[in-house]
Amino acid sequence: MPIIEAKNLFFRYAAAEKYAIRNVSLSIRRGEFVLLTGPSGCGKTTLCRCFNGLIPHFHRGVFEGEVWVCGYSVAETPPNKLSKHVGLVFQNPENQLFCLSVEKDVAFGLENMGLPEAEIRRRVEWALRVTGIEELRHRAPHELSGGQQQKAAIASVLAMEPEVVVLDEPTSFLDPRSALELFDLLKRINEDLGVTIVLVEHRLDLCASIAQRVLAMVDGELALDGSPAEVLCGEAIRLFGVGVPKSIRLYQLLLEAGVELEHPPLSAEELADLVRQKICQ
Amino acid sequence: MSLSFLEGLQFRRMDSPIHRLDPRAKFVIALSILGYAMLFTEVIPLIVGFAILLPLVFAAKVFRMWVRTIKGVLVLAILIFAINWLVTPDLAMAVGLALRFVLLVAAFSLFFLTTSPDDLGLALEQSGVPYELTFAFTTAIRFVPVLCREAQTIVDAQRSRGLELERGGLLKRIRNYLPILVPLVVGAIRRSVDLAEAMESRAWGVSEKRTSLYRLKMRGRDYLAILLSAAFFLLAMYVKLLSNQPLLPWLL
Amino acid sequence: MPVIEVDSLHYTYPNGVEALRGVSLSIERGEFVAIMGENGAGKTTLIKHFNGLLRPTKGCVRVDGVDTREASVAELSKKVGLVFQNPDSQLFSETVEEEIAFALRNFGFSEEVVEKRVRWALSLLGLEQYRTTSPFLLSGGERKRLALASVLAWDPDVVVLDEPTIGQDYGQKEKLMQFITQLNTQGKTVVVVTHDVEFVADCNPRVVLMAAGKIVADGHAREVLTNPQLLDEASLLSPQVAKVLHHLSDLGAPSSVIDLYEARDVLLRLLRRRGV
Numbered sequence: 001m002p003i004i005e006a007k008n009l010f011f012r013y014a015a016a017e018k019y020a021i022r023n024v025s026l027s028i029r030r031g032e033f034v035l036l037t038g039p040s041g042c043g044k045t046t047l048c049r050c051f052n053g054l055i056p057h058f059h060r061g062v063f064e065g066e067v068w069v070c071g072y073s074v075a076e077t078p079p080n081k082l083s084k085h086v087g088l089v090f091q092n093p094e095n096q097l098f099c100l101s102v103e104k105d106v107a108f109g110l111e112n113m114g115l116p117e118a119e120i121r122r123r124v125e126w127a128l129r130v131t132g133i134e135e136l137r138h139r140a141p142h143e144l145s146g147g148q149q150q151k152a153a154i155a156s157v158l159a160m161e162p163e164v165v166v167l168d169e170p171t172s173f174l175d176p177r178s179a180l181e182l183f184d185l186l187k188r189i190n191e192d193l194g195v196t197i198v199l200v201e202h203r204l205d206l207c208a209s210i211a212q213r214v215l216a217m218v219d220g221e222l223a224l225d226g227s228p229a230e231v232l233c234g235e236a237i238r239l240f241g242v243g244v245p246k247s248i249r250l251y252q253l254l255l256e257a258g259v260e261l262e263h264p265p266l267s268a269e270e271l272a273d274l275v276r277q278k279i280c281q
Numbered sequence: 282m283s284l285s286f287l288e289g290l291q292f293r294r295m296d297s298p299i300h301r302l303d304p305r306a307k308f309v310i311a312l313s314i315l316g317y318a319m320l321f322t323e324v325i326p327l328i329v330g331f332a333i334l335l336p337l338v339f340a341a342k343v344f345r346m347w348v349r350t351i352k353g354v355l356v357l358a359i360l361i362f363a364i365n366w367l368v369t370p371d372l373a374m375a376v377g378l379a380l381r382f383v384l385l386v387a388a389f390s391l392f393f394l395t396t397s398p399d400d401l402g403l404a405l406e407q408s409g410v411p412y413e414l415t416f417a418f419t420t421a422i423r424f425v426p427v428l429c430r431e432a433q434t435i436v437d438a439q440r441s442r443g444l445e446l447e448r449g450g451l452l453k454r455i456r457n458y459l460p461i462l463v464p465l466v467v468g469a470i471r472r473s474v475d476l477a478e479a480m481e482s483r484a485w486g487v488s489e490k491r492t493s494l495y496r497l498k499m500r501g502r503d504y505l506a507i508l509l510s511a512a513f514f515l516l517a518m519y520v521k522l523l524s525n526q527p528l529l530p531w532l533l
Numbered sequence: 534m535p536v537i538e539v540d541s542l543h544y545t546y547p548n549g550v551e552a553l554r555g556v557s558l559s560i561e562r563g564e565f566v567a568i569m570g571e572n573g574a575g576k577t578t579l580i581k582h583f584n585g586l587l588r589p590t591k592g593c594v595r596v597d598g599v600d601t602r603e604a605s606v607a608e609l610s611k612k613v614g615l616v617f618q619n620p621d622s623q624l625f626s627e628t629v630e631e632e633i634a635f636a637l638r639n640f641g642f643s644e645e646v647v648e649k650r651v652r653w654a655l656s657l658l659g660l661e662q663y664r665t666t667s668p669f670l671l672s673g674g675e676r677k678r679l680a681l682a683s684v685l686a687w688d689p690d691v692v693v694l695d696e697p698t699i700g701q702d703y704g705q706k707e708k709l710m711q712f713i714t715q716l717n718t719q720g721k722t723v724v725v726v727t728h729d730v731e732f733v734a735d736c737n738p739r740v741v742l743m744a745a746g747k748i749v750a751d752g753h754a755r756e757v758l759t760n761p762q763l764l765d766e767a768s769l770l771s772p773q774v775a776k777v778l779h780h781l782s783d784l785g786a787p788s789s790v791i792d793l794y795e796a797r798d799v800l801l802r803l804l805r806r807r808g809v
Contacts, residue, residue: 243703
């Protein structure tokens, strides 16, 4: 059974005239690492909100079709109930930390769930360790860098031991080094803990290589769905105005010039290796 | 002036015998000094109040920040002095009233400087204040530095567009603040929606009974502090009644 | 005479944070400069000195020959227009045209000129259709363009953009790049503060690299962005093109290429030389 399944999903915000999401059907398997991309305003954020029940329970509007997450119908399950199963990390790290210390923030969801004190302590320690921010536990959010704040947000979501973590452009405000660190962390969470990851991103050059699957949305519709190489090398994605990583553009330019490498590269290193292979053949 | 005053109230995580006291015990200490200050308008007992407070401030290792708070309210204290002196030409009384005000601020400054707002929220929660309220309180404090920074950015952005806050008559000056206030308020509203979204996504209100990572526990030293504070206040009351016989019939 | 001259600038914030520690830099009229470095390197602190928002703790900043300590922020801003990272920290008017007119009125232009400049700025950034719309109803990308329009309207000699690519998608970045390159070819001095290496690699400007409050490198993009040690010091990543060629340097790939098409030619030469 897929862990996330949407069937003919439509959503229009109460105040809007246009549908933000139109006829989206998709299914995500347990343990997958899915990259969701597309130009601004294409409906990525709206789709994220449909995965944890913020739509239709927090943001009201016209909701048609079905979304099932971890066996729950989103239309019938409010976000605070779903949060045990799906964690949502937002773009702005500042606005998802409420407490005056990292530790307290990581405990926030667990306290809301009414877990016993010892269990909260155990999970807080675990989440701080997994995200590597144990030594920041007593810091206040404004004493952290953007990257550290975002790790704290991830820790506070992980502590609830969700099966899926959805991240909506978590690196927008981060510098490239911090973004890369965050992607590494997500990769570990996916591989070591088996948590399903849905990552919304523009920075495909930094994260294409860690995803198993890429979804591209355009104008509220799901336009492309496939492996990173398939989607990013296709003709279609360039027409949609999604930034293709330079290593793939180079691969394509070489192809146009008559040099065919073994497969499309998802990182600079991979492209260099493919060229080397070709030369040394 | 106003900014440095706020800074003086900002808690910094440190370790000292005073920091380790239970917030409730510290609150009683501050209250006892408040009560003491309300008893007297004479200069000497108020100075004695400072003399009692000072060792606590040193023990808490927050002297510098504490002085900053006091400096921050000095203008206000001088104003209190001036007004009182004008109304009743009793110089000693005017000085006393100003000193009383400073002592009050000084006592509560020590409280805020040594009590993390998180602990304060916890103390309120454990005293039966609904969690929604204590959460609103701690979150408000958490966003003070964020809002200060945002306000600064907005001021910078508008000054870069030629806004001169100090230009023009009174009415114009008030209007000058519009380009600062609008983005600040709009930003705060946007932020509150974001926060509500994030809270919902972190199981807010999902369980009837909310638990907590920390629990405050009153220890021996906390009870001792409360006892000493109470004794100090009662003693002061006694001295006041003795020394100030004419007050007695009025009180009765 | 350089339009902006920074001489051993030190700046310490009131809270004691030493953000700039001896920065010297001079920017000539008509230059296109990217100031790069990780968050907290001092980039924003530096540009806030360009229009007097901050005054040096030590050292000196001259704009068009005038010491910034001797001029008001308004006077300096007329020459150096600062576009802030987040448009929401400046938008406050009821309509888009009022938003653009705000600065023009502050700078004392006549109503006639204000009217003309507003129209010009609206068309420059393709916002004509929103003339009487509330800025708060625009999309994120449009708000960003409006913020830029509201600064360009008074036609400052120097335009400084703080992190213009943050939160922007590929298409928006592409348009922004074309726009600022065009501004620069028309003679405007452009300073961009960013940590977006791919964006800078595409623009190919002069690059000033900052780390921990100091300038660690200053040169052409193709020199600075292809030096992994320098980028590492500034906590930045190499552009992908540079990284590919760097990995192939043992096979004779040149190390100072950041342009995509140039890189293709290099790779083709390498491959053909080996008979592929």
